Amino acid sequence: MSELEIVLEYLPITLRKEIISNIGTEEDKIEEIRLRSNKRLCLKIGQETMLTEYIVSQQELLQTFEKICENSIYSYRRQICEGFITIRGGNRVGIVGSGVIENGQIININYISSLNIRIARQQIGCSQKVMSDNNLSQKKQKQYEEYVKAVTPVHSLPLNMCKAFFTGGVICVVGQVILNYADTLGLDKDTAGSWCSLILILFSVILTGCNLYSKIGRFGGAGSLVPITGFANSVASSAIEYKAEGQVFGIGCKIFTIAGPVILYGILSSWILGVIYYLFTMIP
Secondary structure, three states: OOHHHHHHOOOOHHHHHHHHHHHOOOHHHEEEEEEEOOEEEEEEEOOEEEEEEEEEOHHHHHHHHHHHOOOOHHHHHHHHHHOEEEOHHHOEEEEEEEEEEEOOEEEEEEEEEEEEEEOOOOOOOOOOOOOOOHHHHHHHHHHHHHHHHHHOOOOOHHHHHHHHHHHHHHHHHHHHHHHHHHHHOOOOHHHHHHHHHHHHHHHHHHHHHOOOHHHHHHHHHHHHOOOHHHHHHHHHHHHHHOHHHOHHHHHHHHOOOOHHHHHHHHHHHHHHHHHHHHHHHHOO
16 A cells, blocks of 8 residues: 555545545655645645645544544644644644643644644655765665554454454443443342443543543444444543633533544434335335
């Protein structure tokens, strides 16, 4: 997989098609992809800068940003404050937005307005003027290639599926233990279920606040997102991330940034399924 293909995986499909159609046969020369909210897509190909006719929407920008952060912006908070995030292949994404400053230091960047994706390229021979010893240059190049290979994450679908199954299973086992304990206390099924949900939500919020749930998410992937704990994590992480902006414009406005679409489409899908069920019951 080329460096450009790695970068394109983070972009929405419409943006991918637009970039591919503009670069043509110069795939190996593209150096930067500049995404600016509600402005034309900009590509740096070699020494030339190309402004396309495609307008990048704020939604496409945020979708790209969330995918770069692996849907856990809070866990990337320190890198975001440094102004860039390093993604697979050694590629870097520069971030432009409104900085939140506390005690003279940037503690967060909000209202992301643009992303500058710089594609890592191997430039063979660029250091020959400085390094006269060609053998030393080749040795350094080999060491660099080994380093890139060592730090680049290797994704295995079967392994990721097993991790997700294990993580989700552990969470469910914890829930079952709580239910069994509630049963020994003489609670009815509905009350025991309510207490189980509340305790799992509490555990998720505490782990999120201690910056531990993001590590569970990196290991378990979807296995940590599907249960109720994943929903609690999405709400808590948004509240923690935007607390510096105040109770109303920070936590109040942003707490459902990630969880909001889940609620929306969850209600919509349940309504559609309810209508389908009703229509089937009407058939004699």
